[in-house]
Amino acid sequence: MESTAELNLINQTLKGDRRAYRTLVELHHLNVFSLVMRIVQQRELAEEIAQDVFLKAFRSLQKFKGTSKFSTWLYRIAYSEAVTSTRKKRFKFEELGEAHASVQDGAFLFDGNVDVEEEQMQLLETAVKGLKNEAQLLLGMYYQQDLSVKEISEITGESESNVKVRLFRIRKQIQESVGALAQQP
């Protein structure tokens, strides 16, 4: 559900208050840009598309019914615009193999707090940077845009179980990469 403050901004925008929409843009522009950037991989193009996303959202704000979060609605437009610009119908995620059915709810999550040294944090950063675009896109949606598995599924068109499996695999991949990087002299 939508936060009251954000709903107020939307209502004010619909009444013609452009400053209210500016606030909404300021609140979401970093996340929208990051999401688009991870798909198109070109800074200038990403900026152009992200601007179009906010223009499109402004023009069709009356269609926003508040049944989902405004951010989810916005990211759906962003995802669709970015994917369309790459002249593909859908963002190409890798095919899933056998491990698909074995992942339980919540198993893809990283659990608890861990003791880390700065050096290990750097290893983690290197491992994350080494991930493929699609993996970074999913991680970004989950951790930066703070979307739920259900919301990611709605935006990308992937099933919820597929999203869970992918996040689970990305976690495993990060763990393996951190392990391998730590062993390097």
Next chain:
Amino acid sequence: MKKERNIDEMIKAALPTEAPSASFVDNIMKQIEAESNVAVTSPRFSTQEVIGIAVVVVLACLALLMAADQASPYQALNELLHSTILKPFESPLYAVGLFILSGLLLLDKLLDKLRLTMV
């Protein structure tokens, strides 16, 4: 020295973030402003304006007819009504056309109803 950090926060922090240019938000707002100005200045007529224009056109036609035939305003109005609205009714072709048109409209409604019943 070790410190405790939540793994979610760590991943969040490890993800590369890129920000758009500093003028990003301003550019969006400028475009919205420009679009709104175009919408305001676009030639759209209100109902009152349309009625006003129609009245002016009818008056102009009446004035022309009066000037051409040296007729009274009543005669001019009568002629205008007759030539634009009543005259076509005198033609049997017009009646046939109307009959076909109403038949088509009726058929369209019937098809719509049929489609709804089938759903």
